[in-house]
Amino acid sequence: MELVTAFLIAIFVSQCALLGASLAFCVKYTTLALSYGYNAPYVPTHPEYFEKIAGALEIKVDDIVYDLGCGDGRLILFCARREPHAQFIGIERNRLLVAYARTRKLMTGNPSNVSFRCKDFFDVNFSEATCIYSYLLPQTVNALFSRRNLTGVRLISRAFPLYNRTPTEVIRLSQKDGSHGEHLLYAYKL
Template identity: 35%
Template sequence: MSEPHGHTASRHCSPVGAIVLLAALLVPSATAGQTQPTVGQAGKDVPWVPTPDVLVDTMLEMADVSPDDLVVDLGSGDGRTVIAAARLGARAIGIEYDPALVALSTQRADEAGVSDLTEFITTDLFEYDLSQATVITLFLLPDLNLRLRSTLFTLEPGTRIVSNTWALDGWDDDPDAGNGWAPDETVVLDPCPTWCTSLLWVVPAKVEGTWRLSEGELSLDQTFQMVAGTLRTETGTIPIEDGRLRGTEIRFRAGDTHYTGRVDGTTMRGVAQTPSGAVDWNATLSR
């Protein structure tokens, strides 16, 4: 992963500027028979810079990559993330606009002995169908992340998305206020290998709507993985608090009852912890 495709990183340095400043600190490994890319060379959107190997490993670990996964790396550069995923037994696909980098990546995968698990495709990342991926890795600057966000949000619940450094929020988003897609987990490496931060999102199930429970009617509003709403019973209406999704897992509180469960399309079921003990609960989407 390394064709970062941005949005300011701070008030003093843009993401593109940060990439150029750090480019001189990173030296790609040599591969015989292919022209080696130069760190900082012009790419389709911004200069080419690789993700440090230690951060690649961290990203794949956060995504819990296994042989059951199909990993798609958007902007795959010299192929290092795809190759690392294949070494974990996963099938892995690299999407890269530069045909020279695709050729280099293909050779590197062959040299690593993982060519049977890897594929590198020369195309624009916005044109590739992501629907079969279970893990998506990114090193794309904020503007491109934001362009991808709506597509990523519609993927199968439970799909893991891991980004080097850059989030999935826009200028006006405030995750603390519940209107941005905040990461589910963040890891910052110390010591820092030039790029330090790995961000993980788990695509949430879609639960907005009205659900029928044995005890009443559950009306839910959803903003990315955050959930709010009300539970209406015979005795009154209770606000939903602390509502959150992680893939198909859901949790929320209604008064002094804490609900945990799993979403399966138009049904939910789980356990509710009440003051008098645990009880099973289930709900069906009515509209």
């Protein structure tokens, strides 16, 4: 009898795992499909790069940090744990990703210094930002930052540089060569 129970539990657990994996797969590829045609597709930053990106942002206690196109909010949540006295705002246009980011936030202790806004970043006034991270396509990143006065802001643009500015630093995330310079961070003091 005990063997039968154990067998049934094992089947139940494996079915749940399969369902969870299928769900994660569907969410990942649905969001990817939905984000094509936006100013950048959803390509989340791998956790192995979090520490280096957070270091590049040089976040201090009184900073206001924006991730423009924050995806599922993973990087912002990591940075907020690292510097709990700074403020972190993630802007994301895809509703599904914002819901995912807010769920992640709840599941990681609901830090009060993090918020996610479901908006198009071209419609957002982020002049309060002191640090900005973006992982967007070249034309988007250039359109986004060339139109605004962001004097003094530290900008970290992953993969693509600004056309009309020289970076203060180019940081390599990995020794591997990425497909579109994805392993490079361009740092600017605007």
